[in-house]
Amino acid sequence: MGMMEGRWEEGFVTTTLEQAINWARQGSLWPMTFGLACCAIEMMATGASRYDIDRFGAGAFRATPRQADLMIVAGTVNFKMADRVRRLYHQMPEPKFVIAMGACTCGGGPYYKYGYNVVKGVDLVVPVDVYVPGCPPRPEALLEGLMRVQDKVRAMKDLTKGQPLNLPVPKRTGSVLLPEELATPEKALEFQTKNKEQAKPSKA
Amino acid sequence: MSPAEIIAILDERFGPVVTGKKLDTIDPWVSVDVGRLLEVCRFLRDDPRLRFDLLNCISGVDYLEPDPKKAPKAGFEPHLEVVYHLSSFTHRHRFVLKLILPRWKDGVAGQLPEVPSVCGLWATADWHERETFDLCGVLFTGHPDLRRILLAEDWEGHPLRKDYEFPLEYHGIRGR
Numbered sequence: 001m002g003m004m005e006g007r008w009e010e011g012f013v014t015t016t017l018e019q020a021i022n023w024a025r026q027g028s029l030w031p032m033t034f035g036l037a038c039c040a041i042e043m044m045a046t047g048a049s050r051y052d053i054d055r056f057g058a059g060a061f062r063a064t065p066r067q068a069d070l071m072i073v074a075g076t077v078n079f080k081m082a083d084r085v086r087r088l089y090h091q092m093p094e095p096k097f098v099i100a101m102g103a104c105t106c107g108g109g110p111y112y113k114y115g116y117n118v119v120k121g122v123d124l125v126v127p128v129d130v131y132v133p134g135c136p137p138r139p140e141a142l143l144e145g146l147m148r149v150q151d152k153v154r155a156m157k158d159l160t161k162g163q164p165l166n167l168p169v170p171k172r173t174g175s176v177l178l179p180e181e182l183a184t185p186e187k188a189l190e191f192q193t194k195n196k197e198q199a200k201p202s203k204a
Numbered sequence: 205m206s207p208a209e210i211i212a213i214l215d216e217r218f219g220p221v222v223t224g225k226k227l228d229t230i231d232p233w234v235s236v237d238v239g240r241l242l243e244v245c246r247f248l249r250d251d252p253r254l255r256f257d258l259l260n261c262i263s264g265v266d267y268l269e270p271d272p273k274k275a276p277k278a279g280f281e282p283h284l285e286v287v288y289h290l291s292s293f294t295h296r297h298r299f300v301l302k303l304i305l306p307r308w309k310d311g312v313a314g315q316l317p318e319v320p321s322v323c324g325l326w327a328t329a330d331w332h333e334r335e336t337f338d339l340c341g342v343l344f345t346g347h348p349d350l351r352r353i354l355l356a357e358d359w360e361g362h363p364l365r366k367d368y369e370f371p372l373e374y375h376g377i378r379g380r
Contacts, residue, residue, distance in 0.1 A: 079374040080356040116363045116370045117355060124377050 018159045026153040027057040029097070029146070032068035034088070037075025039102040039136040051139035056146055065091040070149065071126070072142070076104040078117045082125045089126040095158065097149050100128045101142060103135040110135070205297050207232035210254065217247060223304070231289075233300035241303065242320050248290060248299070249325055256299060259322070260289040262332035264340030268307065268366040282307055286319055286342055305342070307365075321347040339364040 103109030341362030
């Protein structure tokens, strides 16, 4: 409970009401059961035991938009479906969040040029909070996207200001652990020149 | 029965209705006159030597080279084809029937070419014809329920036509 600022004193914890609400809200984002294409398979994998989205409190996939507060748009949205997506979004109670999962929903993906019936990004239909690229994204990527939504929830100032004020700064973005020979720029340059030297055809 | 024999039977029975044929392909075919399609299909289905009791598929093919520079070398005049793939469970043979249509009825752009529906002969034809209508723009006369099957009901145009123009906007959503 690191975010609960305050101090422990005889079994009491002090915090602001807003933070407590946000804490509760971020831990129970209920997504809507809503898969449009192949990304939905990956979404299901995220919900299943190996990746277990329930660890983040978002495992209760609701079969109705009225009980959901997170819409994971998993899959290609075509024009015929766009009307339905928009309607489902409007049926969700506030506060609501949208994850655009996969290349198709981020910007049309492989259908960008020749897909006459594909919406070039679901952000043309509903406002998107977090984009998760990939074709399809790994379950880890979707979990990362969920964490970004949680960051956004945590930054909400619903009670005092009415709206979330500051946009979430990614707090948990991991940096890639590089191998020893590439760890610093100097080492990387040395590695590169050495490689080039090796790649030269011998004139023997 | 071999395709050559089937073609021979059709030739004998219908004569000039068979407008074209090709034997040296994987799927030998004949093309027939559009006006006599129902008659030919009924014969193919009911004749005891043929018994084509299964309609595998109906496809629409648009032959058009949209690039004017390549058009002379394309090797075909712009036209539309409807292809019927038939099989027989009884005799275990297959056959392909083609219709060669103008791209537009009477040469007026926007007027869809008309083909008699074979729904009454093979119930399978219902959805296949709806799909061909939806994507290729062939009007099947006598079809019980000719609506779009894949695209939205208020869609404009037929996307698998080679000269189809992508929508710029649909229900307030930018198209490209």
